[in-house]
Amino acid sequence: xxxxxxxxxxxxxxxxxxxxxxxxxxxxxxxxxxxxxxxxxxxxxxxxxxxxxxxxxxxxxxxxxxxxxxxxxxxxxxxxxxxxxxxxxxxxxxxxxxxxxxxxxxxxxxxxxxxxxxxxxxxxxxxxxxxxxxxxxxxxxxxxxxxxxxxxxxxxxxxxxxxxxxxxxxxxxxxxxxxxxxxxxxxxxxxxxxxxxxxxxxxxxxxxxxxxxxxxxxxxxxxxxxxxxxxxxxxxxxxxxxxxxxxxxxxxxxxxxxxxxxxxxxxxxxxxxxxxxxxxxxxxxxxxxxxxxxxxxxxxxxxxxxx
Amino acid sequence: xxxxxxxxxxxxxxxxxxxxxxxxxxxxxxxxxxxxxxxxxxxxxxxxxxxxxxxxxxxxxxxxxxxxxxxxxxxxxxxxxxxxxxxxxxxxxxxxxxxxxxxxxxxxxxxxxxxxxxxxxxxxxxxxxxxxxxxxxxxxxxxxxxxxxxxxxxxxxxxxxxxxxxxxxxxxxxxxxxxxxxxxxxxxxxxxxxxxxxxxxxxxxxxxxxxxxxxxxxxxxxxxxxxxxxxxxxxxxxxxxxxxxxxxxxxxxxxxxxxxxxxxxxxxxxxxxxxxxxxxxxxxxxxxxxxxxxxxxxxxxxxxxxxxxxxxxxxxxxxxxxxxxxxxxxxxxxxxxxxxxxxxxxxxxxxxxxxxxxxxxxxxxxxx
Numbered sequence: 206x207x208x209x210x211x212x213x214x215x216x217x218x219x220x221x222x223x224x225x226x227x228x229x230x231x232x233x234x235x236x237x238x239x240x241x242x243x244x245x246x247x248x249x250x251x252x253x254x255x256x257x258x259x260x261x262x263x264x265x266x267x268x269x270x271x272x273x274x275x276x277x278x279x280x281x282x283x284x285x286x287x288x289x290x291x292x293x294x295x296x297x298x299x300x301x302x303x304x305x306x307x308x309x310x311x312x313x314x315x316x317x318x319x320x321x322x323x324x325x326x327x328x329x330x331x332x333x334x335x336x337x338x339x340x341x342x343x344x345x346x347x348x349x350x351x352x353x354x355x356x357x358x359x360x361x362x363x364x365x366x367x368x369x370x371x372x373x374x375x376x377x378x379x380x381x382x383x384x385x386x387x388x389x390x391x392x393x394x395x396x397x398x399x400x401x402x403x404x405x406x407x408x409x410x411x412x413x414x415x416x417x418x419x420x421x422x423x424x425x426x427x428x429x430x431x432x433x434x435x436x437x438x439x440x441x442x443x444x445x446x447x448x449x450x451x452x453x454x455x456x457x458x459x460x461x462x463x464x465x466x467x468x469x470x471x472x473x474x475x476x477x478x479x480x481x482x483x484x485x486x487x488x489x490x491x492x493x494x495x496x497x498x499x500x501x502x503x504x505x506x507x508x509x510x511x512x
Numbered sequence: 513x514x515x516x517x518x519x520x521x522x523x524x525x526x527x528x529x530x531x532x533x534x535x536x537x538x539x540x541x542x543x544x545x546x547x548x549x550x551x552x553x554x555x556x557x558x559x560x561x562x563x564x565x566x567x568x569x570x571x572x573x574x575x576x577x578x579x580x581x582x583x584x585x586x587x588x589x590x591x592x593x594x595x596x597x598x599x600x601x602x603x604x605x606x607x608x609x610x611x612x613x614x615x616x617x618x619x620x621x622x623x624x625x626x627x628x629x630x631x632x633x634x635x636x637x638x639x640x641x642x643x644x645x646x647x648x649x650x651x652x653x654x655x656x657x658x659x660x661x662x663x664x665x666x667x668x669x670x671x672x673x674x675x676x677x678x679x680x681x682x683x684x685x686x687x688x689x690x691x692x693x694x695x696x697x698x699x700x701x702x703x704x705x706x707x708x709x710x711x712x713x714x715x716x717x718x719x720x721x722x723x724x725x726x727x728x729x730x731x732x733x734x735x736x737x738x739x740x741x742x743x744x745x746x747x748x749x750x751x752x753x754x755x756x757x758x759x760x761x762x763x764x765x766x767x768x769x770x771x772x773x774x775x776x777x778x779x780x781x782x783x784x785x786x787x788x789x790x791x792x793x794x795x796x797x798x799x800x801x802x803x804x805x806x807x808x809x810x811x812x813x814x815x816x817x818x819x820x821x822x823x824x825x826x827x828x829x830x831x832x833x834x835x836x837x838x839x840x841x842x843x844x845x846x847x848x849x850x851x852x853x854x855x856x857x858x859x860x861x862x863x864x865x866x867x868x869x870x871x872x873x874x875x876x877x878x879x880x
Contacts, residue, residue, distance in 0.1 A: 291517060292856040295598055299803055300856060304849025311842040426667050433660050472675035479664040490656045509517060
């Protein structure tokens with residue numbers, strides 16, 4: 206039983222990490238007042254780039270870096286359109302998702318059915334061998350620790366540093382931030398690229414650790430769930446952890462219930478995370494006071510300086 | 513040197529017409545570069561991709577088949593997006609319509625009369641509307657973001673479809689393939705001869721005719737009725753819409769039911785013509801491609817009809833390029849994505865003009 210519980214917990218962690226990575230990146234983007242709906246597309250391209258780079262070099266960490274850069278590069282395209290060309294952010298985000306999914310499908314054709322390179326779990330002699338706690342706390346792969354480090358870093362950056370103050374100012378009132386002499390577009394470019402890099406990493410984690418292989422549409426809506434998680438968190442970094450692990454748990458529960466072969470059709474269990482996403486969104490958005498207090502005031506609004 | 517946008521005194525009418533054309537040309541150039549990088553002759557590859565689908569009667573027939581759902585859904589989405597209602601779950605509403613309409617052949621295979629056709633089409637519309645009413649209700653009642661909910665529902669209904677055709681609705685004599693019984697006679701859309709055999713012959717099915725009717729009706733509504741004016745005001749100037757007393761809630765309902773119903777109709781038409789039974793993968797992403805159609809058509813129903821043909825060409829071209837050039841049919845998806853990017857970029861040039869300025873800020877010029 207202990208063995209089983211341990212393996213379930215380990216699976217939950219691997220299922221939650223990509224959601225955590227993508228959502229924390231998007232949180233920073235939205236805090237700066239930009240809504241990037243292209244998370245799913247950037248994840249897909251990150252997944253295929255990470256897989257390909259790891260396969261070619263045999264080194265999973267090269268894959269991780271490739272995923273990161275691919276995501277950031279794609280987000281730059283989004284940045285150019287929405288920030289420089291002031292296009293509609295919703296439409297451009299959708300375009301990014303469509304382009305990303307298409308590009309990933311095309312790039313990945315050569316990789317279908319190839320055995321992937323697995324991002325191995327770390328092993329700290331002594332510590333990792335502690336029964337039960339050891340593998341959970343000290344036996345994860347690097348990205349799991351990195352995901353928590355990013356959350357901590359973002360939390361510090363946003364609420365304890367001047368840079369964070371500027372980011373939040375840009376997101377809450379871009380005209381005032383501009384009047385104070387901050388480069389609204391510059392700050393937003395950086396945030397968008399950070400979000401892209403995180404989405405890329407999230408995708409890379411899917412194809413390097415979660416299921417080390419390339420399957421088309423392997424992101425399976427996780428980018429969209431990550432977007433919902435940002436709303437769920439009411440734009441507070443640590444709540445992203447709660448949300449991501451909640452969803453990771455639900456996903457894994459679906460699979461485990463299938464394995465136990467209870468009477469519910471497997472498709473309906475697979476639909477669980479999507480249904481829960483909708484329920485959670487409803488519960489959160491019912492609380493309009495909370496939504497109004499934390500939603501970045503300029504979210505999704507284009508910015509053109511009045512000189 | 514720095515690139516900045518400068519607001520035009522008024523929207524440029526010339527750019528409004530030119531922007532989709534420029535976007536298509538830029539996509540072709542980009543496509544040519546991609547082909548060249550893959551070691552193909554860009555001109556012959558582009559010919560195969562974008563011109564060949566127009567050269568035979570058979571391929572024009574196919575073009576209409578593919579443009580039909582795109583135009584139906586795209587016109588509905590164009591109206592929605594115009595009113596600032598973001599239904600991006602058309603793919604799910606398409607699936608819901610296909611499922612509900614297919615209930616007739618599955619449960620009443622013997623029911624065969626012209627009435628069957630009407631009932632199935634009506635159920636298709638109702639199915640799409642029902643699925644679209646969920647995000648509309650949640651948006652109005654709880655303020656839930658309709659983008660996320662409508663999209664999540666796509667995954668849910670696709671899994672429901674998968675379950676139905678593998679489980680309770682599977683054809684018992686179908687050798688365990690995940691599909692329902694094949695539709696027959698009045699459960700299929702009738703075809704009409706559009707162009708006589710002396711030239712063509714080109715046949716179109718009832719779906720294409722319904723699509724044209726829908727597009728014309730929506731164009732009339734948007735251009736000539738108070739409802740259309742109300743929707744446009746809410747899109748362009750939401751505050752003015754509020755002062756005018758237009759109900760936002762009603763608009764959300766209207767747009768979702770309209771675009772969902774059309775997507776459902778497109779779904780049932782697909783299974784009643786091209787597919788001929790209910791099975792997973794009834795649509796190659798028409799519901800998502802229709803988003804591009806709506807934007808390429810400048811959020812205008814007639815524009816969406818024209819844009820539907822442009823996107824249908826890319827689908828067909830993708831297929832023929834796969835056969836003739838050995839390149840993946842997924843290339844079409846990439847082209848579609850690139851096209852949408854170019855459209856959005858070009859659309860900015862309607863309201864703004866591009867300007868290169870030097871490194872030094874020019875304080876003297878303009879208002880301080």
